[in-house]
Amino acid sequence: MREFGVGKSSLEEHILEEIEEVADDLEKVKGEEITNLSKVMTTASCNNIHSFIFGYRYKHDNESLQQLIKAIEDIFSGPGTLSASGLFPLLNLFMIDDLKSRREGLSKLKKYIEKHISEHRELFDPDNIRDLIDMYLVAEKEESEQKSVMNPAALLASIIDMLAAGTDTTATTLDWSFKWMIQYPDVQKRCQEEITKEVGPGRMVRLSDRRHLCYTEATLMEIQRLSNTSILSLPHVAVCDTTINGFKIPKNTIIMSSLISVHLDETIWKNPKEFNPGRFLNESNDIINKEYLIPFSIGPRICPGESLARSELFLIFSNLLHRFEFSKVDPDDILSFEGVSTVTTSPSPYRLKAEPR
Numbered sequence: 538m539r540e541f542g543v544g545k546s547s548l549e550e551h552i553l554e555e556i557e558e559v560a561d562d563l564e565k566v567k568g569e570e571i572t573n574l575s576k577v578m579t580t581a582s583c584n585n586i587h588s589f590i591f592g593y594r595y596k597h598d599n600e601s602l603q604q605l606i607k608a609i610e611d612i613f614s615g616p617g618t619l620s621a622s623g624l625f626p627l628l629n630l631f632m633i634d635d636l637k638s639r640r641e642g643l644s645k646l647k648k649y650i651e652k653h654i655s656e657h658r659e660l661f662d663p664d665n666i667r668d669l670i671d672m673y674l675v676a677e678k679e680e681s682e683q684k685s686v687m688n689p690a691a692l693l694a695s696i697i698d699m700l701a702a703g704t705d706t707t708a709t710t711l712d713w714s715f716k717w718m719i720q721y722p723d724v725q726k727r728c729q730e731e732i733t734k735e736v737g738p739g740r741m742v743r744l745s746d747r748r749h750l751c752y753t754e755a756t757l758m759e760i761q762r763l764s765n766t767s768i769l770s771l772p773h774v775a776v777c778d779t780t781i782n783g784f785k786i787p788k789n790t791i792i793m794s795s796l797i798s799v800h801l802d803e804t805i806w807k808n809p810k811e812f813n814p815g816r817f818l819n820e821s822n823d824i825i826n827k828e829y830l831i832p833f834s835i836g837p838r839i840c841p842g843e844s845l846a847r848s849e850l851f852l853i854f855s856n857l858l859h860r861f862e863f864s865k866v867d868p869d870d871i872l873s874f875e876g877v878s879t880v881t882t883s884p885s886p887y888r889l890k891a892e893p894r
């Protein structure tokens with residue numbers, strides 16, 4: 538696949554710019570109580586996906602960005618949320634108000650995307666592929682002679698899927714990450730010591746540092762194992778009669794696999810409910826057991842955003858730990874690690890403070 542982005546507009550640079558802005562937001566409230574970390578992380582995740590698709594990112598207080606986030610939230614809001622995936626369509630009959638805001642959200646999102654696709658068509662330059670839409674336009678040109686699956690409706694649907702599936706999941710995982718870090722300051726300190734040793738004080742953490750930051754990587758893995766942002770996979774359908782582990786599965790059965798059951802399986806993990814990044818490291822400090830960690834699911838329908846999400850999680854988590862010390866506002870604060878489930882599972886609201894290091 539052709540790569541997009543030249544110079545400063547590469548995806549990693551976009552994410553690093555985004556982190557600078559998150560750090561500025563945190564700097565402004567240094568030492569004070571923060572209760573809106575989930576909103577900051579949602580803005581950052583949406584902006585990252587936005588730059589991947591549309592080639593540029595917004596400042597955090599930009600009105601268009603906040604409207605875009607609102608439209609995405611509207612599509613997936615309310616107790617009828619699961620009906621958005623077609624799972625329980627009957628729920629829509631009882632959720633007229635939710636359905637109205639969902640339709641409005643979808644219509645705003647479609648208009649926003651269509652406007653950007655038209656602008657991209659007008660300004661298209663095959664020698665400067667800026668983003669996902671430009672990549673689509675290249676593929677459309679190359680495949681026009683063959684029978685192609687590329688079509689404008691598929692592009693629109695894919696962009697909606699990416700904005701919806703990539704914003705909340707990544708933001709929620711980051712929200713969980715800092716809750717775990719203030720609960721386990723010793724783990725936070727060990728990550729910070731590793732980052733200081735391997736990266737040094739004068740620069741940001743880059744993706745190329747990842748292979749040297751094994752403890753930090755193991756910590757993120759443990760956060761994903763215990764947070765279970767996606768408890769279940771999306772609905773899948775058996776395309777033929779089959780048997781799995783002795784269970785007969787008839788053709789057309791809807792199947793949702795339980796990812797959390799693997800992450801808490803006592804036959805795989807010792808003391809599975811314990812927060813212990815060390816379970817992902819061997820004596821030589823190499824990463825182990827990653828085949829049993831499946832927050833992005835497994836198989837041909839695995840999350841297509843896994844690589845982008847893992848890059849975002851690593852860069853945002855490690856750079857913020859590099860810059861700030863996170864802690865409870867009051868050492869006596871008792872934090873709950875029971876998740877609150879809607880489409881994703883978020884941490885219950887909590888407060889924390891960030892002090893520059």
Ligand code: HEM
Binds near residue numbers: 766
């Ligand atoms: C920490 C972040 C993320 C987590 C935990 C996550 C997890 C998942 C899971 C569990 C699924 C269901 C897979 C299945 O049914 O077997 C999924 C699907 C999906 N994800 Fe992600 N995801 C994340 C980030 C992203 C990002 C950043 C994007 C896009 C840029 C994305 C795009 C999608 C899409 C489009 C699907 C639906 C795929 C399909 O219908 O086949 N995800 N994700």
